[in-house]
């Protein structure tokens with residue numbers, strides 16, 4: 001089945017709102033988020049935005065120390081590679097190096113259906 005779906009997977013306004021709301025200079029908030037990160041239960045986008053906005057070198061060091069700690073707890077010294085599993089060639093992004101990019105009109109778009117997935 002050939003489909004021509006166009007979906008926007010990124011809500012740019014929501015991203016802008018989240019980044020604007022994260023522009024605070026409260027180190028306690030950063031330490032609270034880092035403590036949550038060490039619990040290995042994940043962070044929400046607003047928390048990630050706060051960490052992305054850290055500029056103080058000491059706090060940046062804390063972010064890196066925590067990231068290393070979390071990485072070591074989850075992966076240890078293993079090198080983990082992720083291979084994408086493509087079930088379609090639909091994409092709303094425009095990475096210039098990729099044939100799947102949205103502006104590549106020469107590509108016939110396909111998406112795997114339940115019926116086709118059972119055929120193999």
Ligand code: SF4
Pocket residue numbers: 091092093094095098099100101102
């Ligand atoms: S690399 Fe290709 S498939 Fe991945 S997001 Fe960019 S355009 Fe889409």
